[in-house]
Amino acid sequence: MTPYVGQAIRRKEDPRMISGRANYTDDISLPGMLHAAIVRSPEAHAAIVSIDKSAAEQRSGVVAVLTGEDMAPDFASGLPMAWDPPGVDINVPDHWPLKRGEVKHVGDPVAVVVAVDRYLAVDAAEDVIVEYDPKPVVVDPEAALEDGAPLVWEQFGTNKTHEWAVGGGDVAAALEAADVVVEQRVPNHRTSGAPIEPRAAIGEPRAESLTLYSTTQIPHIARLLLAGMLDMPEDKLRVIAPDVGGGFGAKLQVYGEEALVLALARRLGRAVKWTESRSEHMTTSHHGRDQIAYVTLGAKRDGTLTGLKVRIVADLGAYMQLLTPFIPELGFPVMGGCYRFDAIDVHFTGVFTNKMCTDAIRGAGRPEATYWIELTMDKLARELDMDPLELRRRNFIPKEEFPFETKLGIVYDSGDYHGSLDRLLENFDIEGFRREQAELREKGIHRGVGFSTWVEVCGLAPSRAVGPQGVGLQAAFWESAMVRVHPSGSATVYTGTSPHGQGLDTSFAQIAADRLGIDPENVDVLHGDTDQGPWGWGTYGSRSLSVGGEAVAKAAEKVQAKAKRICAALLEASPDDIELADGRFQVRGSPDKAKTMAEIAFAAHVPPQELPAEIEPGLEENSFYDPENFVFPFGAHACIVDVDVETGKVQVVRYVAVDDCGPAINPMLIDGQVHGGIVHAIGQALYEQIVYDEDGQLVTGTFVDYALPTAAEVPSFETDRTETPSPVNSLGVKGIGEAGTIAATPAVTAAVIDALQPFGVEWLDMPHTPMRVWNAIHGHGHGNGHGPPSLGEHGMGSAGSGPSSPDEGGAP
Amino acid sequence: MIPAEFDYVRADSVDGALGALAEGGEDAKLLAGGHSLLPLMKLRLAVPTVLVDIGGLDELRGVERENGGWRVGALTTHATLQDTDELGVVARAASLIADQQVRNRGTIGGSLAHGDPASDLPGVLLAFDGSVTARSGGGEREIAAADLFQDYLTTSLGADEVITTVNMPALEGYGWGYEKFTRRAEDWAMVGVVALVKASGGGCEDVRIGLTHMGPTPLRATAAEDALRGGPLDAERIAAAAEHAADGTEPPGDANATPDYKRHLARVLTRRALESAAAGAA
């Protein structure tokens, strides 16, 4: 029988998802449930002068109207931030679910209205009259660092949040030794996670305890931290993440609204639901990216890299959320990409601005790092007049040198960078392309290709490396699993991860099924409920398979070992002679002496006389797995674009990807993750940008202005894989959930630059909107638009309007 | 994203709708496909107190050929227009509106009454020199496209009037071109151009060019029309005429498009639309 692992089994979760039978948080309606609406600041920075609740309170059906001051007794502490790096001070302001005294960005919550239905709550929220005294606003992180800039937090005397540095080797000497040094400022602009399901939370009181239903990626962490905020024992709080419709990092958070519905439920003794509108999502679910890097890259004339220096300014927004200051730093392990250096030096500066906080969005730090190194490599290749792929090949860490310790002390587990680039070029004929490109140019069609040879650090994470004594996260990152075989031989797997679209119900079932000798159809995977199964750290950082999946494998192997002992007793054989083959536990060499898992499971629950007393009844095992290292997936991507040089419009016409995430558990799930990841990156490169104007007003607050790409904007992807196992875990697997997003932005940008070579365009900042590309072609600067903000007469209501300010989103 | 409270009346006849409108007063609004009105209500930028739903009035649906022209019922959806090939550029323009879900709901009457200069059909109606028939308690009147669009989201329709029919000459023998420039397929036009060309003996007998999103209302590119009309219909003259496409326009700017860039787009798109129209007219 072929193992289930490796097969493209269809997703077990799909029938319920695509037939409307999934159970999302907003689908849940509890008896007597109330609805909350939040009064939010229209100002980017202001003192709250007064709040008049009277009109709202007088509406019939309104149960409570509460301000930040009113709710001060409800919270023992503010929203948590989990990074405390040894030896580094971070300025962390108070961050209450409802603001007291001042608001710091548009959408900052000021009061909450609770009513018997949602419509009423929203109407009453409009009746709450808040008087604000506006204060000066700062939105550009570099301007925020200048002397005399308006301060987001006066008590710190600066907008700087912290600095953090890491290095290895003597970078000054390495750059000195270089024949060629290129320097480039590379912004990586602000984006939104924009999952199809916005956030929602329900607080439910029950006797002495509370239940939170929430659209979260981290139910167990949320319980721990929310119990602290609410000053209640962890066992009295249950957190349930029902079906979650995508997260992309935006739900890797502990949000004020979660604390709020719990506090309201406790106060009012009734269930309270809050559901985010799309406008609220764009305004107050955390954003991602928004960093500016100054990259200095040195090489010998023959292309051998010497040194890399990166200075990063990270716009963190107005507050610290769970991982806000840490996210830029998460890119540091792969700052040098797939390449060997004599020295690398990286320095981060975090900045407060009057904008929503940034935090983890798919890739979180690693897309930025990859963007910087890959595009600067291309620039270096042009400077050296060398083929960019040749430059890469010359500097790839060779296959034989893995595990490879980089100058930053990071150990890349395994890799074959030459192999994945070779495979890419088997799928994409570069010489043929160059001929075609020349012919098309003759006809006025401007086609270009861009490459990205990427490596990612994921599988968060070895607790020793990232925990308090490592980089300083106040957490550990092992993962747990419990495998329970029922008396009839079917099984339930409980995982501490919290999938929200990744397909883990399917891949974890495959992993368990092979080890239990049963069909994956008969393995149910449960997650997202803190009252079921062991504690776990959730789903993010492409960790679920390589950490959580490994825990499942280990727990299932423990069950298998016990099943063998039971089987041996039943068959009067030695446990060492029992093997699992063809879905049966049999005596090695005599396949007629065998038991199925169903027979063994029944014996485990209803023990017959022949079971020795020392075998405990039941068939269920736990496992806690803390990896020894990260895993490092890698690959090579090629993006081909056409640019309409008359209008500047860019169209992706072909995309070829070779990825390596170790042996495939389910190749179809890998394709799905890669496709989604690439679309996410094409979105950032060409379409999506969170834009604030200079007054701190969010310009891209709807899906009309925040341009997510759709199927019509992307080609059919050509994917291929190589399989280089990781030595870190027994499955040999590496993460793939973020890979496409990490890999693809530089490939898209490089392709546009390549297409525009006849026009001498050497650099472009994302997103490559038609006007910016057209401006670049016509020499109006680097495609950054031109002229001062010119406000459209279309307000938000106009369907046809785009963002009404050309502010570059704080990352110009 | 939740509209303010409103009352809802479902009309069972045009007269019933007129009655309900009159009764509702100032803040009563007709509801057709809802795909312009409801988004505004959800953002609370429109706060009608009564919605008079005309969606059930089948007599306002359908496309008919009459007296050398087209009579299109106001409730005809973009999807129906898209599937009516004989409508030529109207079908083409309708097929490029948003996505299929929006086209299944949105109506030609709603699109014209809404008066968004970024919408596709207003510019098309203007290029056709078409009109709408509007009915109120006081009777029926015909409003020429040139008089209908007054300003941004503002038409000359009275609050008590219902568009019943949209009228367009058939323009037999005209070739057409439609160019809609968007970032994403489903977007509103950054700039749109509709071109209609009648050729005779290698010359340009007539030309009409409608511009979308180049001002607070749809516009005619009259300078470009004048430059092409009456002379030979060749690539050189088309290109020269297209250079005048943006003459005198003051398009609204935004972060994705400054007025200058939009004027540039109008010239490029006009040339392309005229080339298609000329090819079809030959």
Ligand SMILES: Cc1cc2nc3c(=O)[nH]c(=O)nc-3n(C[C@H](O)[C@H](O)[C@H](O)COP(=O)(O)OP(=O)(O)OC[C@H]3O[C@@H](n4cnc5c(N)ncnc54)[C@H](O)[C@@H]3O)c2cc1C
């Ligand atoms: C996501 C999205 C994308 C879109 N993209 C485009 C696009 O690319 N191009 C485009 O052209 N449009 C676009 N639209 C708008 C769409 O075409 C609308 O359907 C159309 O503009 C309005 O038609 P409706 O029937 O939905 O009108 P409604 O929204 O019902 O009404 C609009 C207005 O017209 C009034 N009205 C409706 N019918 C009549 C009538 N018979 N007589 C008098 N007044 C009337 C209403 O009172 C209201 O003020 C888009 C809409 C959405 C939601």
